[in-house]
Amino acid sequence: MRKGQQPPWIVADELWARIEPLLPVVPRRPDHPGRRRLDDRKVLSGILFVLHTGIPWEFLPQEMGFGSGMTCWRRLRDWNDAGVWQRLHESLLAELNAAGALDWSRAVIDGSHVRALKGGPKTGPSPVDRARTGSKHHLITEAHGIPLAVSLTGGNRNDVTQLMPLIEAVPPVRGRRGRPRRRPDTIYADRGYDHDKYRKQVRAVGVTPVIARRGTGHGSGLGIHRWVVEQSFALLHWFRRLRIRWEIRDDIHEAFLSLACGIICWRRLQVVQRRHS
Structure with missing residues (x-):
């Protein structure tokens, strides 16, 4: 990683602006106040940390603000079930297509x-x-x-x-x-x-x-x-x-695959935008 460059698991504002509208809304239940739900953006950074480094979920460093490995695992599963990663991939392909990059x-x-x-x-x-x-x-x-x-x-x-x-x-x-x-x-x-x-x-x-x-x-x-x-x-x-x-569960590995394809498309889109700017 170059000096001054953000770690790849930090979610850039432009990327988050594309992902946040795709995430399912989880209403807070007044009859079960409990602990406040951890911020989705921080959890996504934890998921990307595991994807980039390969670290086991249980060793995810909570001092970096990601939350527990189990929290990140559950969110990855739930977002995959909701089709978030596939829709992210499709939306980025559409942007690349609009830019004439496909x-x-x-x-x-x-x-x-x-x-x-x-x-x-x-x-x-x-x-x-x-x-x-x-x-x-x-x-x-x-x-x-x-x-x-x-x-x-x-x-x-x-x-x-x-x-x-x-x-x-x-x-x-x-x-x-x-x-x-x-x-x-x-x-x-x-x-x-x-x-x-x-x-x-x-x-x-x-x-x-x-x-x-x-x-x-x-x-x-x-x-x-x-x-x-x-x-x-x-x-x-x-x-x-x-x-x-x-992963023993194939859907979790497939979630990582789909998310990785989205990240690759996002990086290619950034290159295209820099060329056109």
């Missing part, structure tokens, strides 16, 4: 293994990690590597099984005149997605598949387009909490 001419898809040390739903024996229990992050990005959708499966699931679900998971992105956009023109993928059955399914939704063939030599040229998804995985796994799956 390139819909192509999308790129890939998967990445992570260990799941405590097991749980959506885990399985990883074929690339000596059959140890793991999960897979599946990601689809637009041409510049901005994440459009992300999903979680067991480590033994074939990448191609998530091709259509990820395409369908891309939300309708507003920000420009006309109908919201949710389909790229083409989609690029490696040999793990080489199945004619799925090529037909992709074409059926109006997208042209560009998928490397098995048994052919390397040097197909797809790498000049596909590298952006590898870069996006590097950004996603820069958040230490996502490098290893510590």
